[in-house]
Amino acid sequence: MGLILALLVQGLQMALVIALAPLLTGLVRKVKARLTRRRGASILQPWRDILRLLRKEAVLAQNASWLFRAAPYLIFAATWVAAALVPTFATGLQFSWTADLIAIVALLGSARFYLALAGMDVGTAFGGLGASREMMIATIAEPAMLLITFSLALVAGSTQLSTIAAVMASPAVGLRVSLGMGLVALVIVALAENARIPVDNPSTHLELTMVHEAMVLEYSGRHLAMIELAAALKLLLYVSLIACVFFPWGIAGPGTGLFAHLAAVAIYLGKLALGGTALAMFETSVAKMRVFRVPDFLGIALMLGLLGTLLLFVSRGL
């Protein structure tokens, strides 16, 4: 029974994330539109876009190689697997032990790696521009993410997300300075990783400022759909990561009944909505940075991560 349920949960999870991801993106856009006094497209719009793209023919630059065509699927798969391993509504994921938090971050890293390569494959200035900036941002975001992971691991004594979530949920943890720092840092990293304002603007196509969009400029049709989906998944992943690590309440533990799981799903949806709204509000309230200001912004995350870790070293209580 347990195993079946676990497998079921795992499958449900995979389906759920892929179903929810575009909706989250849609929600964010919707809220942003509302905040700027526009009606905005329906929450389902991203899904519609993706499906339309899937049906369209793909236009390939003359110079594009097989790598360019294979990359979208690879990126999507990596992101999907990563997203599937983050506990969203239940910790008892059957395969959560295949990768811990470090591995999940690294999976996203490989997705980015191939995206950057794909960007350079066409042989235009745009691709390289986007790729180089993306890698620059990642170079600072990843260590920050790892330091956050360190401080979490120090609190939870594990890098397994399920374990971390379980520990975080337990009253033993309580409120901690270091965790607060970790949260802020993680939010900053999330913004950078998902190419959100103020690091990057997902809805711009102005050469000078774009990063992520510059890399995918040459993509079209089903390939673009894959990439969009992967991007949406990534956003979802980060939101649910923050949710499961810092607000782990309501996540169904292993062995709990079906009802508990359903409740957990409901709670999870609530969290997502909250997260999306918060993001939208933040994005509308700040302005996009110059590219070379971004490192300073991410440097804050780096510092906070390191500080949190060191604090924990000084005393487990902090």
Add this chain to the structure above:
Amino acid sequence: MTAIALILLIPILAAAVLALLPGYRLSATLNMGASGLTFLAALALLLLPRPAPTSFFLVDDLNIVFIVLNTLVGFTAATFSASYIGHEIETGRLTPLTLRFYHAMYQVMMFGMNMALLSDNIGLMWVSVELATLSTVLMVGLYRTHEALEAAWKYFILGSVGIALALFGTILVYMAAQPVLGEGTPAMVWTKLITRAADFDPGMLNLAFVFLLLGYGTKVGLAPLHAWLPDAHAEGPTPISAVLSGLLLNVALYAVLRFKMLMAANPATIPVGPLMVAMGLASLIFAGLMLYRRRDIKRLFAYSSIEHMGIIVFAFGMGGPLANFAGLLHMVMHSLTKSAIFFSVGHIAQAKGSQRIAAIKGLTVSHPALGWALALGVLAIAGLPPFGVFLSEFLVVTSTFARQPVLAIGLVLGLLLAFGALILRLSGFLFGEPEGDVTPVRASYLPIWLHMGLVFLAGVHLPGAIVVWFQAAARLLG
């Protein structure tokens, strides 16, 4: 006894004959043959039971090493010189007459060195060292160029002063011994001296050693007494450079060692070890620095001889079984390697028609055999395996660091200095676009390969017999 007689008689007779013999080809062959015979006699001396020391001659574990080495290199150098002078005659740098003189002097020099090594009498030793020096002086000036004469004159003046100082030291030793051993010859016989050294007046011995160290040290080429050495090496005929580096320095060193043993036998004397260590270190580092700015290839290797003499004196100064063994081994290895280097350098200079370092480039392209031969020699002398020098330097450095860390660091710095300079020059010689004359020369590789073979053998596997033999000699040195 007969062996000793042969070692001394063959050279002197050969010298007489060569002085009269016209025709350089024949005399070159004769020169070679005589040296070869001397070497055989030395081997006989090594293998036959040792004769008892007389009041003039002595054969023990220590000097037999020197004698065999001396006669061997004397022989190979003669072989090399046979092919070398042929070229010199063609280019007209030497005339048959000067060559006659050269060959005679060569044998006189061998005679002097052999006698110095064999002598059991400090007076005789002094006389023979002087003889060897004078004969080499004449050969250094052989080319009669301004530089050659200037080098010869410098060598001569400095050498004579050295001789004088050494003599004063010898007299002092006699005066220290005379009250104990009585007047006359016994007080100059080393074997007798060493047995009673403990009863000598230590002050007298100290004074004597200062003079002997400076006197013979001048010949060893220790800084700051080295001034004659580079020019004498650079301006003389290359076979003589080889013999100077390979042999004469050793002979002088041998004298110093004998007197060091004498000092060691008397506990009340000043410790001479530190003195030698200091001079050795000074020579090593100074020569290491000098190597960087050389423009003449033979002078370059002359300075490297100073450097290695420094290492050897350092090792003997440290004393102890390991260091002494290392010093002895290093001396032998240096003689073989350095003379091999000079052999190839001689041919290279003939091929390029110049001794200027700037003129020698890309040898591995233009003269591969010579180039790689030189490379092997220089790498060996720079202390790289699989050659014997590495073994001795390994022993010196490791044994020193365990005892005197600071000294070892100085030693290592000096070695690195010299290494850098040699490698810098070597890669200049071997690599890059070849410059100047690229026509092949006929060279005698036999001596080179013989020496390098021996050095390689010593580096990879030193035969047990030799090890025992050297250890015995090292024990003698205390």
Add this chain to the structure above:
Amino acid sequence: MAPVDAAALLAGALLLLGPAALVLGPRRAAAIYAAAALLCALVAGLGLTALLTGATSTTVLPIGLPWLGAHLRLDPLAAVFTLLLGLGGAAASLSAIGYFRHEPAPMRVLPFFPAFLGAMLAVLIADDAFSFLMSWEVMSLLSWALVMVHHREAETRTAGFVYLMMAAFGTMALLLAFGLMAGPAGGYGFDAIRAVPRSPLVTAVILGLMLLGAGSKAGLAPLHVWLPLAHPAAPSPVSALMSAVMTKVALYAFLRVVFDLMGPAAWWASPVVILLGAATAVLGILLAMIETDIKRVLACSTIENIGVIFAAVGLAMAFRADGMPAAAALALTAALFHAFNHMAMKSLLFLGAGAVLGATGTRMLDRMGGLIHRMPVTAALMLLGVTAIAALPPLNGFASEWLVFQAVLLSPGLPQPVLQMLVPAAGGLLALAAALAAAAFVRLYGVAFLGRPRSDAAATAPEADRPTLIAMGALGALCVFAGLLPGIVLDALAPVSAQLTGANLPQQAGQPWLTLVPIAATRSTYNGLLVAIFIAISGGLVAVAVHRFASRALRRAPAWDCGFPLNDPTTQYGAGSFAQPLRRVLGAPLLGARETVLMPPPGDLSPARLTVSVGDPVWQALYAPLAQGVTRLSIWANRFQFLTIRRYLSLVFASLVLLLLGLTLWA
């Protein structure tokens, strides 16, 4: 026949293959390289068996130090590196068959190549100070000869000189270290050295000397300067050997002395190693990010990986000193695993770089591009290599870095606050290095293989020769294997961690689904196999689904040029422009990189110029002054060559008077 005898035999065979090559001549080159490859394969097999059996065998040969003889020993530690050497050597020799077909001066490579392999093997099995140092120095010498193959380029000569100089420096440091360990009596045998107890101070001195000696060969900052010069200068199979294998031999020397010979080190020795390692990692990869010569980039990335390895080794030292054997075992295993992986990845990459160099005739990234079309197989294998070395799952580079991070996460257990503070910071540095590595290799691969060709040579580049491709394929397979089934490798490494730290990781073979469990299942697990399978399945499924149910139509069209047609390939991002953001962000503060823009005034038609100045700060700070100092001193000393005879006499006179005075005072 005991394994060690076999090893000795193989080493001898490889060493003698050199002279044999001298006799056989260039026409037999292929056969000789093949023989070398075969022997290396045997070496690998031998190492593997010795490792799996975990047995130790010793023997004595009547050569080397006269009264001691050459003691040889093959224990697990030596076996690991023997295996490593065998694999790397086999691959390099295999590709050498094809690579040196076009070598203008084959006899400058042929005799030295096999002997170099033999010398490295000899270092690994040496069991006394003399034979160890001798083989060590022979290794340096032969590799120098191999670096000097293309001696006509001036930079090669410089590289060779710097390299041999650093090698000599390292050897001197090792000489001193072994001298200190052997003691005045000269107990040069390793067993004798092990027997002697030492004070913490002595061990610290030895450690310092080892950092100089082994570090200079491994490329530990600040002794790394020769790698970016020498590794590129050598022919590519040799670069592969030097970068992938020889640096590991240096690592072996460090481990052998620090963990085996010199006895327990005090805890305060370890932070130095950790910091050096982490700093080296960042510095190396930053240089790699900025260099524009493909082989230099690879050499710099070698510096980075060496840094990672040494950081892990330092962790192991810290844990060991504080009595946490299990943690020490984890850190050490991580280090060894990463060393193994780096061997595979770096060999693969250098062979690939060699193929590119052979095909395009240049090492400059900015003259390449679009090679994925011309050399598909090379490109595919190189893609594998860059993915691995960028530490991306599911390949091996990530697996070992993951282990290192797990070891870092154990640092709270350390009692000393210093270490508690320092280790996570070092961890951060390592993370930074990993991220930079990803950037650097995106740049390398993207500029060299993707985009449009930037030169005619690149546009008409032929595919690499078959032997090289086979060798690269084998190495790639190794990367995949170690990435997907790291547990097997870790179990194989168990005897070593047992030998050096007295503890072991939990048995990996028993874990469900071959998961990697360094400490405990609840703490941290990683399963490369499953991750790979998931990615493959989900990616495959989606691809199939899309092609099946959605459109599969495809159209080729020119790339979007903002309506401003300028299809000059130089408008692509090149090596320099790709590096620019990171050069500004990290290069300026860490390397002192400077950018100056020359913007002509309005109306002036002359082009604007951007000049970038960046160099290795260590060189400026350390080596240049050193060289100047030596020059000054030598100029000063040189005056003594030009004195008059009278002045020389005065020197003699002065020394005489001085000694006499000394004598007077002494009496």
Add this chain to the structure above:
Amino acid sequence: MTHLPLDIAHLLAGGLVLVSFLMIYQNRLSALLDVFAFHAVVLSASVAWQAQLQQAPDLYITAAIALIFKAGVIPSALGRIVRNLGIHREVETVVGTGQTMLAGMGLVALSILLMMRITAGADPLAREDLAFALAVVLLGLLMMVTRRNAVSQVVGFMSLENGLILAAAGAKGMPLVVEISVAFSILIAFIVIGVFLFRIRERFDTVDIAAMDDFRGDQK
């Protein structure tokens, strides 16, 4: 047995030191040569006296050699060279005579002090003789390093060597003294020939060593 013989020996030895001082004081070559001849005479006298003291007839030969060779042949030979070169009235000291004298004083003091202090055990006669001999040797060296031209350096060397002979003769019953003195005479003959040689070949028109330094190697 009175001390007289020994005192005479001392007197002669001390005289030799004095003459050395005289030589240092000279700054004309011709005068220097004359003084050197006197130096040799004093030496031969003291050697002869030693021969008489030690009943060592062979020392008479040494004394004879000193007298004939050093007091006669060499000075006249050098004198001719000097005249031919027209440098006989040359002033060629490097440092002023005054300082040289002071240095000489210092050296004598050093040698006496040395002997007195370190060789306390040796027999007094030998010691004092030796002290003088050492002084002569050092003074000779001093002369070599403070004079510019080759002739005066040769002279300095010969005075140095006189000191050696003195010491050898003073050493009771030392064998080979004759041989040594002979050998040294040959050596000096070589030197003089050398000086001749440099003059005969037209390459060095002066014997000033500075002229030879133009031909020092390794300058190209």
